[in-house]
Amino acid sequence: MHANLLGDFVKGKDLSAFSPTQQKGIILHRKIDDFMAKHPAVKVISKTLSPSLPKVAPIALDVYFDHFLALHWMRYHTQQLDDFLAAFYAHPLQSNEYTNQQFQTLIQNMKTHQWMNQYANLYAVDRACSFLATKLSFANQLGQGRTVLEQNYTEVEQAFFAYMLDAKAYFKQEG
16 A cells, blocks of 8 residues: 555666565556656646746646645545545554665654645645755755745646546556
């Protein structure tokens, strides 16, 4: 259940050190990232946001799309978001299965603070952007992410809907 999130913590193509479930999750994560980066609506909105968020517009879009997914969850899933997340939080994180300490800390913080439950709220967008801004190794404007979203809310939401429509069809076809 946690394997899809592991993709942000794994570099390189050799996945042989990971279990088959982890490999599948990492590969899916990478396919989603790749599909998003190449999607026409995402490219357009990223270009729109880039003057306000140079170098970090794609990172902001990940946060924004998480916000819109939480906000419009029932369009894409039959289970209530809170129920889905309760199952995610209840799933044990085996330290011998996930040895990356940063990953373990992220999952534990997600569970403890129930970050994902709050993503429909703009405060959570603000908190996520501010947190991520401090993790980057270069000066950036990501801390202004909430303001930029508020200024471009309708356009970002429309890009999200276009992306999700195509992603749903693409990943259904992928199996």
